[in-house]
Amino acid sequence: MGKTRAVICGYYGKGNGGDEALLVTLLQMLPESVQPLVLSGNPQETKKRYQVESCDRISAFTVTRAMRASEYFIWGGGSLMQDITSWASPIYYGGLMGLAQQMGLKTIAWAQGIGPLQHQFTRAIAKRALENCTAISVRDRLSAQILHQWQIPCLIAPDPVWALQTKPVKGLWDLPAPRIAVNLREHPSLTPHRLNHLTQALIELQRATQACILLVPFQATKDLKIAEKIAAQLPGSHQIISLEDPRELKGLFRGVEMTIGMRYHSLIMAAAAECRCFALSYDPKVSQLMAEISIPGYELEQLPDNPNEISKAWLEEYVNGEPLSSETIQSIRDRAEIHREVLIEAFLGD
Template identity: 60%
Template sequence: MSPTRAVLCGYYGMGNAGDEALLVSLLQMLPSSVTPIVLSGNPRATKKQYGVASCDRKSAFAVLNALNQSQVFIWGGGSLMQDSTSIASPIYYAGLMSLAQQRGLTTIAWAQGIGPLNKSGTRWLTKQVLLGCNAISVRDTASAELLQSWQIESIVAPDPVWAMESKTLPELDDISKPKVAVVLRSHPLLSKNRLQTLTKAIKDFQAQTDSHILLIPFQPTQDRAIAKSISTALGHHNSILSINDPKELKGLFQQVKMAIGMRLHSLILAAAEGCNCFALSYDPKVSRLMSEVNLPGYELANLPDDPSLISQAWIELFHAPTKLSAVQIQSLVDRASIHQQLLRKAIPNC
């Protein structure tokens, strides 16, 4: 029997650690009988790093060739169908899903976070392609409720990155001070004034906890400038870490006492390793995570103007017991495996 080929479609090869973690999680959960072809912004790097076939996500010829030689098409996790930044993203992903459906491939929307969908056109487009899917899993209850309002059946389970394997990062052993990770990203809500406020709060927090600040740009092209500005302001006892391997990035948090994060997957990776997390929400997906696993934090739009209020909240969390127990984390990991069960059921001959 010839192997089943599956096209994996997501925001892969674009230098975003969260989306790379989703790809690693999907490859980890994909049945062994399936041969993946990953659509990537950097197919050479994707092939080298993960040992899988890959093609240019922007090459019409390469994408059509991949679809023509495959039996399965998978939207591979994340907030692919959203129009908060532009309508280009939902048009691109819906277009590929529609092409796969027209060619008779088994189509799966996997571990999706649907929305925000602010425009009627993108809501209609999303609904139409989801109606044509053979199987759908979502990573939060708000997405499940939206699909239910459209009378579309889906399975809801925690983000699959909760269950991603991890590797230790021994080079952090040389840092004797307690380590605190800070993951900020470029975004309109992180204005110059808010960044200055957060920087002052980090400096005050560091002084009062005698901690070493790990500044982690999850998408270096967007995040490194912010990390450098904070590093310069702190002056000492800080490091900027760019880690390409998602498993090592997750393992990093085994040695981190606390994480302060804007990016969704910085919080998931940290919490999955038993690290206390403080969220700075710039997007509904982060707010949903805060609500669903009871993470402390601020909506960035409502960030206090007084840095001392922020640093005090961080100090209290720094000295607090672990917010998520080992039992709670294991439950999230176990339930995340529901996404794997969906793949086994939906993909033919598995």
């Protein structure tokens, strides 16, 4: 019996650790009877790294050919349908979903974070694409509420990266302990003034704890320059750690006492490793995660204008903060497996 072919679409091949982690988790959860083809910004690298078929995500010819040879089309996780950065994202992903539906493919919106959708036009694109899907799972309450308002049924479960398998990081345990991981990304909310305050606060935190600071870029184009700028000012032990395998990226946090993170998946990976977390929120999805699992932190727009105040808050979490219990983490992982069940039902439930 031949395998079922499925096109997988997401923000892949762009060097973003969180989106690559979603892809690996999706591939981990796909039934063995499914043969995936991944649309990627770097198809050769995607094919080599994950041992899957891949093609250029912006080549209309190759994407259409892939769809003609497939039976399913999957939005593979993440905040694909949002217009807070630009209109391009909902137009691109909504357009591909609509094309797949017109071509008769069964379509799945998997582990989605819907919104923010600030414009009527982009809301209409998202609604039309989603209401014609065979199956939908979302990763947060606000996304589920949007779909409920549109009268579109869905399943809700924690982000699937909670269930991503991990790999050990070579040389991690040779670095001085204790270790604090830091992930900052380029964003309009992270102004030079705020970055300077965070850097000064980090210097004070390192002096108080004598910790080795691990600067962890999740996407080199948006994180690495910031990591290098901070590293140049740290007085104590530190290292920039760039990892391409998302399983190693998640495994890194097993050797860390505390994580200070901007990126959504840096906090999920750290929390899943029983690591204390402190969030710096630049996006509603980060703020919602803070509320859902009780992560302390700041909205970047309301960051204190005093490095000493910031460092004291970090030190308080480092000394007295409680990571998630192993029981809570296991419960979240178990619920994240609902995303696997959505796939099994969609592919094998016909």
